[in-house]
Amino acid sequence: MVSLLVGLLGIALALALPLAPVVADRTVVSWPAAGQQPVSTTAFFVPYRPAELHVEIPCRAVQAALGSPERTTLVATTVVPEGGSTSGLVVDTEAGQLRVLVNGRLVREETPGATGCDVRVDSDDTATTVSAGSGPPTALPGEPVPEVFAFVTDLAPGQAADTSVTARTRTWFESRPSGLKLAVTGAHALLVLLSVALLVRRGPRAVRPARERVPGRALRVLCDVAVVSVLSAWVLIAPQTDDDGYATMTVRNALVSGDIGNYYHWFNASEAPFTLVQHIVRPIVAMTTEPVWLRLPSYLAGVATWFVVSRGVLGAVLPRPSRGGVVRWSAALCFLAWWLPFDLGVRPEPFVALATATVLALLLRGTTPGARRPLPAVAAAALVAGVALAITPSSVVVLAPVLVLLPRIWRTLRADDAGGSWVSTAGLAALLGCIASSGLVLMFADQSWHGVAKATELHTLIGPNLAWYEEVTRYAVLLSVAGGQGTATKRLPVVLTLVLLVVVALLLARRTREPRVFPEAHLLAASTALGFVLLAVTPSKWTHHFGSMVGLAAPFVVVAGALLVRVARERSRDRGVVAIGLVGAGLLALATALAFSGPNAWFLYSNYGLPYQDVAVRPLGIPLHNPVTWLVVAAVAAVVLVRLRRRPGQGSAATAAVLSPVLLTATALVAAVVLLLGSFTVAPLRQAAAGGYSLTEVNLASLTGGTCGVAEAVEVLVDDPGGPLGPAIGEGSADGFVSGGGYPPSSPPPAPPGTGPATDLWGSLAGGELATGTLTSPWVPLPELADDQDVAVSVAGRTAGANRLELEFGRSDGGEAVTALERRPLGDGPEGRPAWRPLAVGADAVPATADAVRVLATDAATDAGGWLAVTGPRVRTAEGLQDFLTGRGTVLPDWPLSWHVPCVRDIPVVADGLAQTPDVLLAAPGAYADVAGIAYAPGQGGSFAGVTLAARQEVPSRLAGAPQEEWGSVVVLDYAMARDAYDRTTGEVWLWGWQGDR
Numbered sequence: 001m002v003s004l005l006v007g008l009l010g011i012a013l014a015l016a017l018p019l020a021p022v023v024a025d026r027t028v029v030s031w032p033a034a035g036q037q038p039v040s041t042t043a044f045f046v047p048y049r050p051a052e053l054h055v056e057i058p059c060r061a062v063q064a065a066l067g068s069p070e071r072t073t074l075v076a077t078t079v080v081p082e083g084g085s086t087s088g089l090v091v092d093t094e095a096g097q098l099r100v101l102v103n104g105r106l107v108r109e110e111t112p113g114a115t116g117c118d119v120r121v122d123s124d125d126t127a128t129t130v131s132a133g134s135g136p137p138t139a140l141p142g143e144p145v146p147e148v149f150a151f152v153t154d155l156a157p158g159q160a161a162d163t164s165v166t167a168r169t170r171t172w173f174e175s176r177p178s179g180l181k182l183a184v185t186g187a188h189a190l191l192v193l194l195s196v197a198l199l200v201r202r203g204p205r206a207v208r209p210a211r212e213r214v215p216g217r218a219l220r221v222l223c224d225v226a227v228v229s230v231l232s233a234w235v236l237i238a239p240q241t242d243d244d245g246y247a248t249m250t251v252r253n254a255l256v257s258g259d260i261g262n263y264y265h266w267f268n269a270s271e272a273p274f275t276l277v278q279h280i281v282r283p284i285v286a287m288t289t290e291p292v293w294l295r296l297p298s299y300l301a302g303v304a305t306w307f308v309v310s311r312g313v314l315g316a317v318l319p320r321p322s323r324g325g326v327v328r329w330s331a332a333l334c335f336l337a338w339w340l341p342f343d344l345g346v347r348p349e350p351f352v353a354l355a356t357a358t359v360l361a362l363l364l365r366g367t368t369p370g371a372r373r374p375l376p377a378v379a380a381a382a383l384v385a386g387v388a389l390a391i392t393p394s395s396v397v398v399l400a401p402v403l404v405l406l407p408r409i410w411r412t413l414r415a416d417d418a419g420g421s422w423v424s425t426a427g428l429a430a431l432l433g434c435i436a437s438s439g440l441v442l443m444f445a446d447q448s449w450h451g452v453a454k455a456t457e458l459h460t461l462i463g464p465n466l467a468w469y470e471e472v473t474r475y476a477v478l479l480s481v482a483g484g485q486g487t488a489t490k491r492l493p494v495v496l497t498l499v500l501l502v503v504v505a506l507l508l509a510r511r512t513r514e515p516r517v518f519p520e521a522h523l524l525a526a527s528t529a530l531g532f533v534l535l536a537v538t539p540s541k542w543t544h545h546f547g548s549m550v551g552l553a554a555p556f557v558v559v560a561g562a563l564l565v566r567v568a569r570e571r572s573r574d575r576g577v578v579a580i581g582l583v584g585a586g587l588l589a590l591a592t593a594l595a596f597s598g599p600n601a602w603f604l605y606s607n608y609g610l611p612y613q614d615v616a617v618r619p620l621g622i623p624l625h626n627p628v629t630w631l632v633v634a635a636v637a638a639v640v641l642v643r644l645r646r647r648p649g650q651g652s653a654a655t656a657a658v659l660s661p662v663l664l665t666a667t668a669l670v671a672a673v674v675l676l677l678g679s680f681t682v683a684p685l686r687q688a689a690a691g692g693y694s695l696t697e698v699n700l701a702s703l704t705g706g707t708c709g710v711a712e713a714v715e716v717l718v719d720d721p722g723g724p725l726g727p728a729i730g731e732g733s734a735d736g737f738v739s740g741g742g743y744p745p746s747s748p749p750p751a752p753p754g755t756g757p758a759t760d761l762w763g764s765l766a767g768g769e770l771a772t773g774t775l776t777s778p779w780v781p782l783p784e785l786a787d788d789q790d791v792a793v794s795v796a797g798r799t800a801g802a803n804r805l806e807l808e809f810g811r812s813d814g815g816e817a818v819t820a821l822e823r824r825p826l827g828d829g830p831e832g833r834p835a836w837r838p839l840a841v842g843a844d845a846v847p848a849t850a851d852a853v854r855v856l857a858t859d860a861a862t863d864a865g866g867w868l869a870v871t872g873p874r875v876r877t878a879e880g881l882q883d884f885l886t887g888r889g890t891v892l893p894d895w896p897l898s899w900h901v902p903c904v905r906d907i908p909v910v911a912d913g914l915a916q917t918p919d920v921l922l923a924a925p926g927a928y929a930d931v932a933g934i935a936y937a938p939g940q941g942g943s944f945a946g947v948t949l950a951a952r953q954e955v956p957s958r959l960a961g962a963p964q965e966e967w968g969s970v971v972v973l974d975y976a977m978a979r980d981a982y983d984r985t986t987g988e989v990w991l992w993g994w995q996g997d998r
Contacts, residue, residue, distance in 0.1 A: 027987075050169050064160075096111060494546055581659070687961075881957065894928070
């Protein structure tokens with residue numbers, strides 16, 4: 001009875017914890033800042049609609065606006081596009097009328113009097129009320145609070161005096177446990193300890209059987225050393241996973257904000273209830289953001305998972321064979337083939353894999369008849385499973401072994417109950433439930449039910465949020481070649497495991513399982529199959545979630561191979577078994593060929609220098625994407641193996657047929673591991689030889705000192721202060737090119753014509769796209785160039801095909817005469833592009849004696865898009881990216897590349913329902929623009945959607961040693977207003993767990 005009461009009370013406290021009170025933040029924004037006059041400023045609210053908004057505009061400000069003949073904005077909560085509408089609040093005057101627009105709808109318009117024309121707007125989740133002048137207020141029940149991205153006024157500071165805006169942000173997730181909640185947590189912890197104590201003292205204390213000596217200990221130790229060595233090397237050479245930057249930035253922001261939110265999108269919704277791994281990584285991020293050290297937790301998880309799989313899981317499923325050298329090395333191969341492509345980085349899957357393998361091993365050992373101290377093992381499994389559920393949604397796979405072994409768990413509890421009382425058995429189950437509920441406590445330790453519900457709502461609303469029957473999406477992505485989600489070595493372990501599940505199911509159905517040797521094979525197979533099924537209930541369908549399956553799938557592949565070998569030895573004369581072997585070999589050959597039909601493509605910079613990054617893998621010309629290749633390999637290997645074992649005779653062909661799936665699987669996994677280790681060893685060597693960037697080089701540098709990652713390899717090309725080269729030497733000629741124009745109005749040059757880099761500008765579009773022309777610009781003096789300088793022009797339109805663009809270098813005689821020396825073509829592909837972009841000739845390509853340069857352009861294209869526009873030449877100097885960013889304010893790196901800029905510390909903070917305004921963007925390469933764009937997309941809840949208010953100026957940059965590689969871009973933002981010029985005040989409020997803003 002005591003056990004039942006303790007267990008139920010612990011479960012009840014865990015269930016009550018989400019509803020326990022929290023101390024929540026309440027942040028109020030005031031504009032203008034104290035002691036300041038109103039001036040336009042950015043104000044990025046996240047989410048965009050505050051909880052409350054209150055605007056007060058004095059009558060004298062209204063009268064000042066009426067004195068202007070133009071439309072004048074008194075107060076707006078965002079920049080209103082010309083002739084457009086906005087989802088914010090706009091109070092303006094036009095043609096003597098005072099207007100109030102809410103969410104793009106005109107709700108009030110009147111002619112204000114000379115006095116008594118004050119304006120007030122109050123908005124919250126119940127209604128929006130507008131008061132203007134002496135008329136009755138306009139009430140709008142249910143009208144959403146206007147969006148806020150800025151506080152804008154067209155009035156001069158003195159004219160707008162006493163205008164004010166106050167807004168309370170939505171702080172759904174910024175909370176701390178109250179004293180009562182801490183007490184509940186502490187009480188639950190004590191009950192968990194008591195539950196463990198009650199379970200430990202229960203149960204038989206069987207004598208540990210004498211451990212049988214198995215030869216080959218040195219070989220097994222060598223296997224462990226090999227696996228740990230490979231995992232250690234993989235920390236240095238492994239590719240970036242696709243979410244490393246995203247996950248790291250959530251933790252970096254949490255160091256300031258206190259809440260682990262999504263930072264880039266989902267309105268910075270909390271990651272609760274799945275924040276356990278972020279808390280594990282957080283101390284490391286507080287010390288360093290260099291990638292090699294951020295990989296340390298997942299590396300340690302990998303080492304631990306290997307020992308759990310090789311000792312715990314395989315030791316239970318293959319008690320004697322697992323201690324042999326062949327099985328141990330086979331396990332190493334399967335484990336590495338599964339672990340290496342999925343489970344290194346900051347994502348949570350490595351920890352799910354460790355937890356799943358641990359639960360499986362504990363349950364297999366604890367529920368085996370005659371097990372020594374079964375209840376402590378089951379209790380430990382309950383604790384690990386409960387804690388694992390706080391890691392990530394894909395932690396649901398940890399339930400697979402629990403569900404499969406549930407009958408044995410129940411029998412274990414009944415067997416331990418000496419009195420046979422159902423109440424006593426229920427008490428043991430309650431104790432296990434109390435221990436498992438620790439995961440629920442971890443989920444809600446510093447979050448409320450309302451906060452988690454709101455985070456879940458936002459994740460569901462914005463997505464991706466796919467149903468279980470859309471699980472096919474995950475496999476479609478796995479088989480694609482886009483973005484590194486479906487690379488060859490990610491496909492292989494997944495498809496091989498799925499095929500082997502079919503083969504083993506057929507064998508077990510024919511009762512070919514040998515109980516004395518493989519007593520738990522069917523349980524491992526069922527757990528693995530159920531793990532794949534459980535993945536279907538997770539809402540997102542990315543392939544990195546397959547990393548959660550390593551703890552089940554890797555040992556299953558080993559057991560499947562051992563089972564086939566045993567069957568080949570004892571049942572090879574069974575025609576059904578032979579048929580299963582042949583069908584399995586055929587399916588495995590198809591699956592392996594399908595896996596290798598994709599390229600060896602990985603995420604972002606991990607592709608630099610990588611063999612087979614855009615083609616199917618064909619080492620030495622061998623077509624690995626052809627199923628016949630693998631059938632031949634399997635058949636030959638099986639026949640050779642049978643012959644070497646000296647078992648010729650009537651059953652040799654049948655034995656070879658049954659063994660062929662094993663050998664095909666082993667060969668394919670060896671190929672995958674060799675491809676991974678080999679290609680990521682070759683890639684950094686290639687990059688080092690070319691002077692290019694590689695993550696491996698950065699990781700090695702981190703071991704001996706600090707590094708700034710890709711920021712050390714990127715050069716920003718800054719125009720020299722003198723601007724365009726000049727004055728002109730002599731005169732040029734233009735036929736069909738017009739000076740100061742000739743380009744599309746929708747694509748303005750980098751500066752207004754006649755200024756800055758567009759001081760001299762010519763274009764051929766004035767005569768239409770079908771017109772032609774030639775341009776010979778005047779010569780301009782060329783200074784002596786340093787090694788880090790170049791001569792550049794800005795270009796729009798087509799530079800190849802029938803069109804031609806060149807820089808001609810010459811030598812002047814000191815007067816008007818210049819002798820032409822050499823020409824250097826400028827071109828960037830046959831497609832016409834209206835966007836302006838810089839093209840340049842490096843200092844090393846400029847003739848040594850040249851002291852003058854001019855532009856030669858020909859537009860000979862007579863088709864649509866066949867025009868050309870170009871500016872005059874200018875000199876640029878290369879500057880390191882890190883130096884360029886110094887002193888330029890807050891820098892926001894797009895999440896795909898944020899992992900590679902550890903020295904960019906002044907990131908814009910997202911906290912208290914507000915996002916700090918970024919001054920500079922480090923934009924991802926074009927191939928990743930869509931996924932990076934979530935940070936700026938309102939439909940994605942982008943935290944930095946207000947960036948669209950700014951004018952963007954891309955500063956030319958290049959990757960040193962590999963200028964042809966697209967690393968990304970540097971974008972300087974100009975908001976034409978102050979940035980974050982407001983006050984914020986944060987207070988506290990005591991709320992029950994179910995309370996909070998809507």
